[in-house]
Amino acid sequence: MEKFLSKRRSAGRSAGRNRGGKGGSLSSGRALGQRERGVTEDGQPVSTLREWLNALVWAAVIAIVLRTFFFGAYRIPTPSMENSLMTGDFLIVTKMAYGPRTPMTVTVPFTQIYLPGVTLPWTRLPGYADIERDDIIVFNYPIDIGPISGKTNYIKRAVAIAGDTLQIDGKQLRVNGEDRPLWDTMMQHYRVETTERVQLSAGKVREAGGQLLDRAGNLAVVNVTPVLAEEMRGWAEVVSVVPNVLPATSVNGGQGRFAFSSGFANPDHMGPFVVPFEGQQVELTEANWHLYRDIVERYERNDVTRQGDRFVINGEETNLYTIQQDYYFAMGDNRDNSEDSRYWGFVPDDHIIGKAGIIYFSWDKERNRPRFGRVFDVIHD
Numbered sequence: 141m142e143k144f145l146s147k148r149r150s151a152g153r154s155a156g157r158n159r160g161g162k163g164g165s166l167s168s169g170r171a172l173g174q175r176e177r178g179v180t181e182d183g184q185p186v187s188t189l190r191e192w193l194n195a196l197v198w199a200a201v202i203a204i205v206l207r208t209f210f211f212g213a214y215r216i217p218t219p220s221m222e223n224s225l226m227t228g229d230f231l232i233v234t235k236m237a238y239g240p241r242t243p244m245t246v247t248v249p250f251t252q253i254y255l256p257g258v259t260l261p262w263t264r265l266p267g268y269a270d271i272e273r274d275d276i277i278v279f280n281y282p283i284d285i286g287p288i289s290g291k292t293n294y295i296k297r298a299v300a301i302a303g304d305t306l307q308i309d310g311k312q313l314r315v316n317g318e319d320r321p322l323w324d325t326m327m328q329h330y331r332v333e334t335t336e337r338v339q340l341s342a343g344k345v346r347e348a349g350g351q352l353l354d355r356a357g358n359l360a361v362v363n364v365t366p367v368l369a370e371e372m373r374g375w376a377e378v379v380s381v382v383p384n385v386l387p388a389t390s391v392n393g394g395q396g397r398f399a400f401s402s403g404f405a406n407p408d409h410m411g412p413f414v415v416p417f418e419g420q421q422v423e424l425t426e427a428n429w430h431l432y433r434d435i436v437e438r439y440e441r442n443d444v445t446r447q448g449d450r451f452v453i454n455g456e457e458t459n460l461y462t463i464q465q466d467y468y469f470a471m472g473d474n475r476d477n478s479e480d481s482r483y484w485g486f487v488p489d490d491h492i493i494g495k496a497g498i499i500y501f502s503w504d505k506e507r508n509r510p511r512f513g514r515v516f517d518v519i520h521d
Contacts, residue, residue, distance in 0.1 A: 204249050209240040209265070212494060214278060214293060220472035220479070221295060223349075223365060224276070224325040225496075228503040229514065231295075233278045237495035239267030244289040254290045269495070271298055271468060273315065276496040276519055279470070283398070283434065283484050288491055295496060296470035296480050298487075302417035306469055308410040308482070310385045313471075322366045328475040329384040330369050334358045338377045348372070363476065384476075400485030403430030407482040416486060420463040424451050431485075432461070439488045440464045465489045496520070 216229040225231070235241075242262045246255040271277060275298045284291035300306045300315050307314040311328065314320065322328065334340050340360040342352040348371065350364035361384050364372070373381050385408050386392065392406035404410045413431055414420070422432060426449050436442050436453070440463075445452045451459050467486035472478025481487065496519045502511035 200249065208235075208243065210234070210236055211497075212278070213500075214295065216295065219477055220474050221276075221297075222325075222327055222474045222477075224297075224323065224473040225295070225499075225519070226502060226504075226511070226514065228505055228511070229499050230501040230503075231278075231519070232497045232500055233494040234497045235494040237267050237269050238271055238277075238492055239264045240494075241265075241289070241490075245287045247289070252290060254287060259287055264490075271301055271492070271495075273298060273301055273304075277468070277470065277487075278493040278496060279487050280491040280493065282439065282487055282491055291491070293493065294470075296472050296478070296487075298468045299471045300415045300469040302415055302466035302468065302489075303420075304415045304469070305412050306410075306415055307412035308408060310388075311383045311408045311475075314412075322475075323473065324365060324367050326473040326475060327363055327365050327477070329353065330362050330364060330372075330381050331384040332360045332362055332372065332381050333379040334360070334377045335379060340377070345372075363474075394483065398484045399430050399433045400481075401430075401483045403428075404482075410482060415469050416463045416467040418463060418466050418489075422461055422463065424459050424461055425449050434485050435463065435467070435488075436461055439490075468492075 212233045212235060214231045214233055216225050216227055216231070219227050241264050243260055244262045245260060246258050247253065276295065277298050278293055278295045280288050280291035281294045282291075299313060299320065304315050305317070312319055332340055336358060338358060339355060340352060340362070342355070345352045345362055345364070348364075348368055350362050350368050350372075352360060352362055354361040358379075362372075369381050372378050386406045388405060388409045390406055395401040395404060395406065401407070413428075416422070416432070416435060422428075424432060424436075426446075429446065433444075437444050442461075443454050449459065450457065453461065466489040468489070469481045470487050471480045471482065498519060499514050499517045502514040503509075504511050
């Protein structure tokens with residue numbers, strides 16, 4: 141550095157003599173040298189600590205902007221999306237896809253800690269895509285208590301979008317009258333019958349990539365992908381493999397925990413009903429109130445009193461209600477091991493965070509090692 145400065149000063153003096161003593165080059169050389177050595181324009185030294193603090197502040201600002209408006213990093217904590225997404229997968233979620241939300245609360249950066257009682261006016265900025273059927277979406281858990289952005293982050297597959305007619309008939313998902321097939325990576329419960337006096341081997345099922353849940357004599361219930369179910373039909377000891385469907389009249393004890401599911405006997409038989417959309421006018425009745433209660437009261441914040449089929453909404457007696465935003469029906473790919481829209485109902489549009497993008501890392505907790513084969517997998521490929 142000293143040699144560099146010496147050369148610049150010599151060059152400056154030479155240039156000055158050649159141009160009648162003008163010192164412009166020397167001034168430029170000194171300013172360049174000063175910046176290289178970490179001093180301000182007025183010649184005051186800048187401490188190393190201050191330089192680091194400045195760099196950290198700018199890095200934090202850039203990170204906050206990126207996290208708020210562009211991308212988010214999330215980890216899969218449960219098996220509800222297996223085998224499409226595995227427990228221990230770390231994801232990059234793009235918020236630009238459906239349009240990022242401006243801040244809703246005063247939050248401690250890089251945490252879920254927010255200032256209670258303070259909400260900000262917000263809007264959703266334009267995105268480059270609309271939510272489509274089968275998109276894997278990240279959203280705030282609708283029935284959590286608190287401001288929207290402070291709610292727990294959930295990830296599921298949007299199996300139906302606003303305006304779709306949805307039905308689940310004997311475990312078969314039907315959208316707009318068409319049966320929706322299971323993806324190869326999805327899982328559900330199947331009932332397996334084996335030959336007389338032969339029990340299905342738990343080890344064999346596990347080795348093949350499935351899970352034996354229950355077994356009695358030559359009958360068993362397994363949780364497997366449709367690909368493995370088809371493979372098992374070819375096993376010598378297997379007589380049949382069929383979806384394990386609850387009878388339509390069989391009441392699932394968990395249904396009563398939520399307003400939405402309280403109107404259905406079990407998650408294997410639901411609908412048909414229309415997924416609510418902005419501008420839709422619905423006629424509220426005692427029979428369909430379980431579909432719309434959370435929408436009217438919780439998400440769209442109306443004051444409702446009801447006696448049978450008589451509704452008073454915000455002080456006005458009426459059975460008609462106009463939906464204020466779009467909604468989605470979301471389900472986990474591990475169909476019988478997922479608490480999703482079949483239980484707590486629709487996902488409001490203002491709860492949408494973004495679209496799952498890529499897996500940037502994956503950790504297998506059972507084997508205590510990384511899943512290198514999943515790193516940088518594109519989710520919607």
